[in-house]
Amino acid sequence: MSDSNTAEPATLRVYVNERGVSVAHGSTALDAVRAFDQAFERSESEAIVAGTRRLTDSRGLPVGSDTAVHGGAIYRIVAVRDVLPDSEGSSHSATNPSPPQSPASEFL
Numbered sequence: 001m002s003d004s005n006t007a008e009p010a011t012l013r014v015y016v017n018e019r020g021v022s023v024a025h026g027s028t029a030l031d032a033v034r035a036f037d038q039a040f041e042r043s044e045s046e047a048i049v050a051g052t053r054r055l056t057d058s059r060g061l062p063v064g065s066d067t068a069v070h071g072g073a074i075y076r077i078v079a080v081r082d083v084l085p086d087s088e089g090s091s092h093s094a095t096n097p098s099p100p101q102s103p104a105s106e107f108l
Contacts, residue, residue: 012071016044029055029075030065044077053077 011022016036023032033045033055047053048065055063058074 012069012073014069014071014073014075016075017077018074023069027069028065029063029067029069029073032069032073032075033065033077048077052080054080 008025011024012027013020013022014032015021016032019036019040021032021035021039023035027035030045030048033048037043037045044053048055054077055065056076056078057063058076060076060078063075
């Protein structure tokens with residue numbers, strides 16, 4: 001005979017950008033973002049899949065989108081700030097392009 005008061009809940013509560021969402025056991029961090037998208041009319045999961053956004057934990061450490069969730073997990077969606085190669089193979093900052101260079105004579 002099992003005690004119904006100790007039964008495991010059907011879902012886990014996790015947080016994405018400080019918003020609570022419920023997901024099924026065995027869900028991934030990306031599943032949590034999809035629940036966040038659905039609940040708050042967002043499209044962050046598409047940006048994560050496209051590589052323009054990424055997930056971190058509550059401390060700011062990167063989290064893989066395939067990471068299994070646990071109850072109370074906190075995920076933050078952040079912009080990707082890595083240096084990305086352009087079509088010619090040189091590197092540039094994805095979010096902080098360098099300002100155009102001005103001739104020194106402009107400042108005289």
